[in-house]
Amino acid sequence: MSQDLHGYYLEDLVVGQSASYAKTITEADIVLFAGITGDDNPIHINQEFAESTMFKGRIAHGMFCAGLISCVAGTRLPGPGVVYVDQNLKFRAPVRIGDTVTATLTIREINVERRRVTCDTACTVKGKTVVDGQATFMVDKRPA
Structure with a gap:
């Protein structure tokens, strides 16, 4: 594996370390995601239907x-x-076209023996949590 492409190694990580990515959701994002996944639920792609739901x-x-x-x-x-x-x-609130979603991952725990890193995960829109949860990742140790 090319070392210049590799992210952090287990030894580089600390509890509390955090990173984020922000993306403004577009019409194209929703249509492409529906096409890629096959999830063409009308709540996502049909304005008339979606207006009749609790999300308006x-x-x-x-x-x-x-x-x-x-x-x-x-x-x-x-x-x-x-x-x-x-x-x-946990899905807490809807995300709409035009919303800028910021996804943030924060390290909660590091298990060196198992090479596992547990992180709190959250997505926010204008400071409001729309999705939260927890994830576990396997991370390489630094090559000897």
Whole structure:
């Protein structure tokens, strides 16, 4: 594996370390996500239907936010080379086209023996939590 592409090694990480990624949700994001996943629930893609729901309009797929958490893990912290082990999520509020979602990952626990890092995960819009949970990642130790 190319060392210049690798993210943090286990030895570089500390509890409380955090990283974020922000993305403004577009019409194209929702349509492409529906196409990629096959999730064409009308709450996401049909304005007339969505207006008849409790949300009074279209909302982004909840798993789109989960993808933003994956972005932080795979590109920022722990970064390239990390392996996602598990994730739990609670969807707290809808995300709409035009919202800027900030996904943040904060290290909660490091298990050196098992090479596991547990993180709190959250997605926010204008400071309001829309998704939160916890994830576990397997992280490489620094090569000898």
